[in-house]
């Protein structure tokens with residue numbers, strides 16, 4: 001059973017219900033009820049994922065597979081060259097992550113900026129994608145999803161009117177509208193990504209949203 005409605009402290013199964021057929025994902029169609037399961041299906045089907053990106057308006061460049069030490073490696077990773085909005089730095093992500101991010105920025109973040117902040121989203125700031133490290137930076141923890149380019153840490157949003165809304169500055173201290181904006185895009189990210197960690201999760205996430213397509217299934 002996949003629960004994608006609210007965010008809260010819901011723990012979700014990482015495995016889609018096998019009895020429910022999942023049709024192919026068209027990234028140019030709006031996010032719908034099946035989108036989360038369609039994205040999940042791309043995880044084990046690199047050819048289908050590549051074709052899904054190729055059929056969309058998202059412009060990417062395939063990166064060479066990479067291995068770096070015992071647990072840091074990636075395959076089927078793309079660099080986003082052009083999306084609906086620019087990012088503050090290079091975005092290197094697994095194919096399913098790139099697909100989910102594209103839908104999140106276009107169908108969730110950009111409309112929420114207009115709805116709550118009455119301005120257009122013009123840039124997304126992030127703190128990194130691929131990074132060879134373990135979870136929470138510990139020396140014996142499981143490898144982070146960042147170690148396989150399967151995660152991004154999003155820290156803020158630039159608006160056309162010049163405003164910048166940040167997780168660090170506005171999650172608790174922002175205006176009512178800014179706080180509502182950040183919560184809506186966090187909550188709705190949970191329908192696309194496998195793991196969404198915000199300041200509600202722990203202090204290590206006070207300044208960013210961690211989004212990944214791993215197997216954990218947490219939304220908080």
Ligand SMILES: [Zn+2]
Nearest residue numbers: 151152153210
């Ligand atoms: Zn992260």
